[in-house]
Amino acid sequence: xxxxxxxxxxxxxxxxxxxxxxxxxxxxxxxxxxxxxxxxxxxxxxxxxxxxxxxxxxxxxxxxxxxxxxxxxxxxxxxxxxxxxxxxxxxxxxxxxxxxxxxx
Numbered sequence: 001x002x003x004x005x006x007x008x009x010x011x012x013x014x015x016x017x018x019x020x021x022x023x024x025x026x027x028x029x030x031x032x033x034x035x036x037x038x039x040x041x042x043x044x045x046x047x048x049x050x051x052x053x054x055x056x057x058x059x060x061x062x063x064x065x066x067x068x069x070x071x072x073x074x075x076x077x078x079x080x081x082x083x084x085x086x087x088x089x090x091x092x093x094x095x096x097x098x099x100x101x102x103x104x
Contacts, residue, residue: 001064003060004058004059006058012101018061036049036052038090047065048065049063049066061095063087065086066080
């Protein structure tokens with residue numbers, strides 16, 4: 001699930017804002033991609049997984065819920081929810097925090 005906002009409206013770096021929302025940065029050495037996660041338990045999974053991307057003068061927030069890790073070596077696919085009620089609720093929470101850090 002995604003939302004987009006214009007870059008010029010941000011008063012703080014988007015990475016700082018998502019850290020305030022409880023996310024921390026991770027780096028996938030296999031893909032070279034940086035993203036953010038928020039753990040829901042003391043275990044590694046389940047966790048919210050957030051990507052921030054810049055495109056056409058906008059920041060895209062792309063969120064899903066990782067349910068568990070990849071089961072087979074060499075595969076990158078995983079069990080994730082992209083449209084669940086939990087994802088909608090979390091994206092709404094992130095959006096409200098982001099909006100507090102934007103110019104009117």
